[in-house]
Amino acid sequence: MSAGATGGQPAGFERARAVADAVLFEGYILYPYRASAPKNRLRWQFGVLAPPGADASETSYAQADCLVDPGRSRGTALTVRLRFLQVQRRFSRGPGDPPWDEGVVREIDAHADLVPGAVVTRPFEVAGGAEEGRRRWPLRGELRIATEAVPGPYGLLKVRVRAENRTERAAEDVPDGGDTRAEMLCGALIGTHTLLAVTGGRFLSPTDPPRWAAGAAAGCESRHTWPALIDDRTLLCAPIILGDHPRIAEESPADFHDGTEIDELLTLRTMTLTDEEKRQARATDARAAAIIEHADTIAPDALERLHGAVRRRRDEPDAAPGRDGDRVQVLGGWAARGSRVRLRPGGGRRTDAQDMFLHGRTARVSAVLQDIDGGTHLAVTLDDDLGADLHEAVGRFRYFAPDEVELL
Known part of the structure; x- marks a missing residue:
C-alpha cells in the first residue's frame, strides 16, 4: 500500500524488492512464531525512527549521503522511495490471545532534479484507523533531498537523503496512557529504509568508490542508515550493514524474518513443533502462518537445496587462481603450481596450535598468490x-608463506 506515491516504478526498485523486503521485515517474528514466546515480546529492533523526544534509545531520523556521477548527461534526476511499517495493534480477543502488533507496509515517493543547491522537501502523513479489534495511530514525517556540487574536475554531485519522523501525539492518543517502548512504537516508523533510483547518471559505490572519487566519498556522511549499491543506478539505504550488490539466495524459498542464513535449521525446527504450537503460531500472525505452511509442505528436493551451495564471486575467474609459470623461491628450489612440498609452518614466526598437526606433512601447490600488500x-x-579433489574444485586451500615450505 502506498501513501502519497507519485507513481512510476523504476526498474531498479523491482530488482531491489526482495532484499528491501528482507530488510523491512527483519526480526518481524522469530521461532517458535508464537505471540507468547519471550523473544516475540520485544520486537522491532531495526530501522526504528521514533517520534521526536519519545525514546532516547532511538533516533528520529535517518540520513544518507551518496555520490552521483552525471557523466555527460544534460539532466540528472532522482526518485526516492521511503518504506517503513506502521504498527497495527490487534487487541486481545479472549484468554490465551495476547495483544499483537502487526506491521502495515507504507511507501512514500519523492522526485528531484539533481541541480547543485536544489532542495526538495516532501512532507507526508499516514492516517490512523480502527476496525475489527485493530487500531493504527497516525504518523507524520518528512522526506528531504538536497544536492550539492563536489569541488573538483569530475563534476560529481553529492546527494543527501534524510527521512524524519515528526509525529506528535496527544496524551489521549497514547495507548494505555503509557510511555513504554511498546507504546512509543505505535508512533514510530519501523524497518525504515530508502530506495534511490537515478536517471541520467550513475551512483558510485559508497564503500568501494573508484580511486579518483575516494576523496569525495570520504566527505560523505550517513547516519542511522547504510547505503549499498543494487546496481549503478539503484541504491538501497538500510538500517543494517550490507555489501554492494546484495541478493537473496535462490535456494531460500521462504521468509523466516531472521537474516535468511539459517533457513534449513529453522525449517527443520518448525517441522518439530507440536500441532498445538503450530495452531498458536497460525493464530499469531499471517506471516507466522505462512512459515508453518511452508515447513509443512516443503518438497524434499527444496529442503535438500537449503543444505548449502557453492558459488564463485562474480569477479572471480573460472580457472583456479594462479597461472602456469607463476613460481616463487622456497627452501630447496622454485615452487609453482603442481609442485610437491613439505610443510614447515612458522618459519621463525609465531603460529597457532593447528600447525603442530601440519608440520612435516606433504602437500601439492594449487596456486601461487599475491595479496594486496604484495x-x-x-x-x-x-x-x-581424502577430500583434496573436492577442496581443489571449490577453491578451498591451506595457505603458507614461501619460507614455510620445502620443495620435494
Whole structure:
C-alpha cells in the first residue's frame, strides 16, 4: 500500500524488492512464531525512527549521503522511495490471545532534479484507523533531498537523503496512557529504509568508490542508515550493514524474518513443533502462518537445496587462481603450481596450535598468490587429505608463506 506515491516504478526498485523486503521485515517474528514466546515480546529492533523526544534509545531520523556521477548527461534526476511499517495493534480477543502488533507496509515517493543547491522537501502523513479489534495511530514525517556540487574536475554531485519522523501525539492518543517502548512504537516508523533510483547518471559505490572519487566519498556522511549499491543506478539505504550488490539466495524459498542464513535449521525446527504450537503460531500472525505452511509442505528436493551451495564471486575467474609459470623461491628450489612440498609452518614466526598437526606433512601447490600488500602465499592441498579433489574444485586451500615450505 502506498501513501502519497507519485507513481512510476523504476526498474531498479523491482530488482531491489526482495532484499528491501528482507530488510523491512527483519526480526518481524522469530521461532517458535508464537505471540507468547519471550523473544516475540520485544520486537522491532531495526530501522526504528521514533517520534521526536519519545525514546532516547532511538533516533528520529535517518540520513544518507551518496555520490552521483552525471557523466555527460544534460539532466540528472532522482526518485526516492521511503518504506517503513506502521504498527497495527490487534487487541486481545479472549484468554490465551495476547495483544499483537502487526506491521502495515507504507511507501512514500519523492522526485528531484539533481541541480547543485536544489532542495526538495516532501512532507507526508499516514492516517490512523480502527476496525475489527485493530487500531493504527497516525504518523507524520518528512522526506528531504538536497544536492550539492563536489569541488573538483569530475563534476560529481553529492546527494543527501534524510527521512524524519515528526509525529506528535496527544496524551489521549497514547495507548494505555503509557510511555513504554511498546507504546512509543505505535508512533514510530519501523524497518525504515530508502530506495534511490537515478536517471541520467550513475551512483558510485559508497564503500568501494573508484580511486579518483575516494576523496569525495570520504566527505560523505550517513547516519542511522547504510547505503549499498543494487546496481549503478539503484541504491538501497538500510538500517543494517550490507555489501554492494546484495541478493537473496535462490535456494531460500521462504521468509523466516531472521537474516535468511539459517533457513534449513529453522525449517527443520518448525517441522518439530507440536500441532498445538503450530495452531498458536497460525493464530499469531499471517506471516507466522505462512512459515508453518511452508515447513509443512516443503518438497524434499527444496529442503535438500537449503543444505548449502557453492558459488564463485562474480569477479572471480573460472580457472583456479594462479597461472602456469607463476613460481616463487622456497627452501630447496622454485615452487609453482603442481609442485610437491613439505610443510614447515612458522618459519621463525609465531603460529597457532593447528600447525603442530601440519608440520612435516606433504602437500601439492594449487596456486601461487599475491595479496594486496604484495606478499606471496602458496595455496596447497594435503597429499593425505581424502577430500583434496573436492577442496581443489571449490577453491578451498591451506595457505603458507614461501619460507614455510620445502620443495620435494
